[in-house]
Amino acid sequence: MKLRESKPALLLVDLQKGFDDETYWGGNRNNKDAEEKASQILAKWRSLNLPIYHIIHSSQDPNSRLHQSHAGFEICDQVKPIDGEQIIIKNVNSAFIGTNLKEQLDTEGITNLVIVGLTTNHCISTTTRMAGNYGYETILIDDATATFDRIGLQGEKYPSEMVHQISIANLKDEFATILNTAQLLKTV
Structure with a gap:
């Protein structure tokens, strides 16, 4: 069975120009082509007339x-x-809090989600966890998400790729199936 038969919704989370300022967010962003990967997925969703939701963070x-x-x-x-x-439009890390996203998904009978966007350890992680908790079958696209370096409590620097991989590992299997763009496009 192809994934498209389950009418999965694509959630494009916080793919906003403000993340172009790497220094502001901690520098050294990983997956610098995450937006391009997301655009490939978006093009496929459009070609199949599948549901698409653009999530925008309004700080x-x-x-x-x-x-x-x-x-x-x-x-x-x-x-x-x-x-x-x-x-x-959301004001917090989760696309479900303070929005009508869940109501829209439920009204459309959507039970499967594909999530892409920024940043892995913040809004992507929170939205993915909530999607899993709400019972959605969720697929998170590893190479269409990204994050930045983080500074720890003692001033230690955590590289973006490490932060990203640990965030993905925390979500894997319990909250989402993890695929890359090529894998997703083969299954949809």
């Missing part, structure tokens, strides 16, 4: 690159929404 901090007054609030050019695609 309440006026200094944030993701505040509505900042140019970084805009969705990246590679994955710009077109007419008919849902746009959900």
Whole structure:
């Protein structure tokens, strides 16, 4: 059975221009082509007329690159929404909190989700965990997500790839099936 038969929704989470400022977010971003991978998946979803949801983070901090007054609030050019695609604006890490995403998915009878976007250890992890907790069959696309270096409590530096891989490992099997873009495109 092809994945498309289950009418999976694609959630494009926080693919916004504000993440282009690597220094602001901690530097040394991994998966620098995550947006391109996401655009390949988006093109496939559009060609199959499958449900698409663009999730946008609207920071309440006026200094944030993701505040509505900042140019970084805009969705990246590679994955710009077109007419008919849902746009959900959130203010916290989860795409489900303070939004009507779950209601929209349930109204459409959607039980399968594919998640891509930024950043792996924040909004991707939180949204994926909640999707799993709500009972959605969730697929997280490893190479269409990314994060940045993090600084620990004692000032130690954690490289972005390590943060990403640990975040993915924490989600694997319990909350989501982990695939890369090529694997997903073969199964859909």
